[in-house]
Amino acid sequence: MLIGLLGHSPWRADEMVQLGLAVDVLDSEHWLAPSLGGQPILETPPWAVWCSALAIRLFVGVMPVHDAARVPGLLALLLAFWALLRWSLPRLQRRDRWAVGLSLFSALSLAIPAHAAASELWTLAAFALLMAALTRPDRRWNRTAALVGAAIALAGLSGGAQALLIAVATLATCGLVLRQRSHQLAQVVGVLAGVVPLAVWLVALQHAVGLDEWARQDPLIALLTQGGRPGGGYSSEMRGVLWSWPLWPLALMALWQRR
Template identity: 30%
Template sequence: MLRPAHLLRNERFATWLSASPRGLALAVCATWVLIGLVGHDPWKSDEAYTFGAAYRMYESGDWLVPKIGDTPLLETPPLVYHGALVGMMALSPPFALHDAARLSVAVWLSFLLLFVGLTARELWGGNHSWIAPLMLVGSAGLLVRGHQLISTVPLLAALAVGIYGLALAPRRSQLGGLWFGVGLGFMFLARGPLDMLMLVAIAVGMAFVSPRYRNARFLKSTATAIAVAAPLIIIWPLALHLQQPALLTQWLAQTALDLRGMLVFQEHESNLYFLSVLPWFTWPVWPFALWSLWIEGKQGLSKREVQLPLVSFVAILAYLSLAAEGRDVMAMPMLLPLALLASIAITRLPRGAINAYYWFSIMVATVFSLVAWVYFSAAQFGFPTRLAEHIFRLQPEYQPEGRILAILAGIAVTLVWFVLVFNVKRSAERPFILWAAGITVGWTLAVLLLFHWIDARKTYRSMVVELSAHMPEEYKCVISQDVGS
């Protein structure tokens, strides 16, 4: 061991820390879920309008129709807004309204990680099922977008619930059908009927490839799912019909238009967009998913453990490619089946690959942490000079403030990282734990040290303050026309 490591290594602590990798993984996941949810404004553009609509509901008491001002937002049903509302009502004060709203995301992320872990346990037992949530935590695509107040996050949680129901259905038909139905219903409430088709396509695909999903038991599961999902799907459109039927007609017309856009090919669409973002968005999950397919071989294609995540990935990718909404945020559902596939490889990696991933994890997290400190030094103290000039050129309105608590917290987080590196004992799981922990440490340092600068760049606050200063006092709002057209 390197001599400086003796300062951070304690055998009794290392033994205790490594005795329960599942507990360590839980601590990493819990930290990752909570970090980054408070302390910054709603970011442009998705989060800003989501919070704006939730705040309008909060002020008006109208929970039925999300609106910005008096303009209805009918792109999605109101699940994400209702979650934000509950957060605002329960947690503000002490938190600011936008932070309290964003804390609702922690609930969706917790459900996401829980049900991905449950699915992994159902598919191949409980020994390493906790690796699948760690794969999600360590993925590049979920880090920033997963901590934003956007409708894709509850959609992701609902998809995880539905896939768990499909995994459980062959063994416990009614309980599996119940979770399948809950997933369908909440996918509808999160994003509407079209995105719900992802889960439907997965179920149909499994019926094609596996005899376990072509029998009376799965038919019973499907009937249970329909019975559970139907009230969840009907409740919002029915309430809309009873109170504002014109808006229901408008929503149905928009949904039909979106469906037509999926089915009719247009030259300007980029149907390969999601394949193009796959390598970086799902890093480092996809190499392990490919390795799992390789080691399982042709025989693995007949196993439900491989079939369900593989069919899920193909169905999700096909749906997203048809939808042709070329935005990285919509790629998030692809992470779920890839994480499930990747976790198969944990016990069957060559020793050389395990060691390489271990050192790669340490290198990436350490460099990430060092970069955070260097950028903070440039933004806060003006050193290095050229980097500081570049930072202030990108965001001239940023004003450095006294950040002694952030500095102390950042030092503590950095020390925690090195303590983990020198005290987690060698095992097949160690690289996966350290990768997820390293990403969490880097994310925490970014939150502590850089979010003030990032927030100044991503918020609408300065624009609104300047606009308010130039508005006559008798005017309390701004009317928009053809915004975004």
């Protein structure tokens, strides 16, 4: 994870945008709606931008600005790695548990974002936490609620409305399968607590600059309200899924063994 994280200039357009937004937050104090050239960029909520801005301020004078902005991405990957290890605890023998985390880094889709200031890393960590929360529903409902709350909060603040919807839909599906009252209560409490940070940001954004820009730029909201299309269109989104192909054989093998 450390190889390639530091010591190189930003070369991807999205990383340069992320860096520009983080610098704007520090220079212009646009914490609610980071902007470039006076134009708010709100395709996703600014969680990753906040983290990069705080890292830049923390490591000022220690490393270049663009290197400091990438450090939170490393923390997001470590969080995802820990969550996957926790998910594997009741399922694999001790010697096989590391394979779960290591398989995460075999995906080609992580080769570039893992070494850039990418908001997708926090979304990945959110869904890894969600998997960890659903691991052992019969133990400590308050711990499950805390993991669900953290996952929902991260999904909403890093991936926007579409990530939040997928996370809640996943929980609802699991809640129908696992009919344990304590686990269902933990899910409800976790969801209610997890949506609070996103709701607070939206209320503050409404009072500051309004919600029009967010509704226009968020892929799911734009799709529902304006007939917009996510990213480069649906075919582009599906092609992006194919970049995780190294994990498909592992997934198929696991399904075959548990048939």
